[in-house]
Amino acid sequence: MSTAPLEATRETITLLRHVAIIMDGNGRWARARHLPRAAGHHAGVEAVRRVTRAARALGIEALTLYAFSSENWRRPEDEIGALMGLLRLFIRSDLAEMVRDNVRLRIIGDYSRFAPDLVALLDDALARTAANTGPILAIALNYGAQAELAAAARRLAERVRDGGMPLVGIDEEAIEAELETRELPPLDLMIRTSGEQRLSNFLLWQAAYAELLFVDTLWPDFGADDLAAAVAAFGQRQRRYGGL
Numbered sequence: 001m002s003t004a005p006l007e008a009t010r011e012t013i014t015l016l017r018h019v020a021i022i023m024d025g026n027g028r029w030a031r032a033r034h035l036p037r038a039a040g041h042h043a044g045v046e047a048v049r050r051v052t053r054a055a056r057a058l059g060i061e062a063l064t065l066y067a068f069s070s071e072n073w074r075r076p077e078d079e080i081g082a083l084m085g086l087l088r089l090f091i092r093s094d095l096a097e098m099v100r101d102n103v104r105l106r107i108i109g110d111y112s113r114f115a116p117d118l119v120a121l122l123d124d125a126l127a128r129t130a131a132n133t134g135p136i137l138a139i140a141l142n143y144g145a146q147a148e149l150a151a152a153a154r155r156l157a158e159r160v161r162d163g164g165m166p167l168v169g170i171d172e173e174a175i176e177a178e179l180e181t182r183e184l185p186p187l188d189l190m191i192r193t194s195g196e197q198r199l200s201n202f203l204l205w206q207a208a209y210a211e212l213l214f215v216d217t218l219w220p221d222f223g224a225d226d227l228a229a230a231v232a233a234f235g236q237r238q239r240r241y242g243g244l
């Protein structure tokens, strides 16, 4: 049997270090089945489990998932409650596996606005994976890219005002070092499910040179094969970073 496809996948993976996913379509998945929206989110968590495991198996260094945007507070209270409940369940049920698999859990976004017990649960999960050295799973919670950039700008401006750095020190590198993703490898591939073609305030700076992939699959139907197909599609793209 030829090993060429496997070699090709390995080569792609060495170039593809960081994948981000806008997990969209839970509501439509539920509606198609005459189920409440929360059932779609529940199925969405199953997809999170499948895809995080598949990313690890593929050797992807960092996976960033958009679980709750700063705009999601506009949803009905019961839906927000359901999402928070699922996040609790996910951390409780999957933390041991993350610890075992050497996963570094990270959170981007301001989750301090969440219920105190959930904040404590997340802090504990971060602490228990802090010493790990393996793949990164970054979950975006109450995250918005524009707010992230505004906060970075404020911190840098403060430093200039206080005499800690010259004005010309505010360059791309300085901004990048202030972003919540500063520990993560550069973003290579951004996937959005469910056929929508928007970035929805997710990783706007980081996406500058990322390949964008919009797929029609609804998030609860997304699985290991879809991730592998996305990796293969990435392998077909030619990244030129503005060059020829």
Ligand code: FPP
Binding pocket: 023, 024, 025, 026, 027, 028, 029, 041, 044, 045, 048, 065, 066, 067, 068, 072, 083, 086, 087, 090, 139, 194, 219
């Ligand atoms: C978009 O679907 C999805 C979300 C707003 C939430 C994503 C959350 C999860 C998959 C579960 C929690 C995550 C973790 C990490 C445990 P939508 O409701 O906007 O779908 P629609 O556009 O079809 O209505």
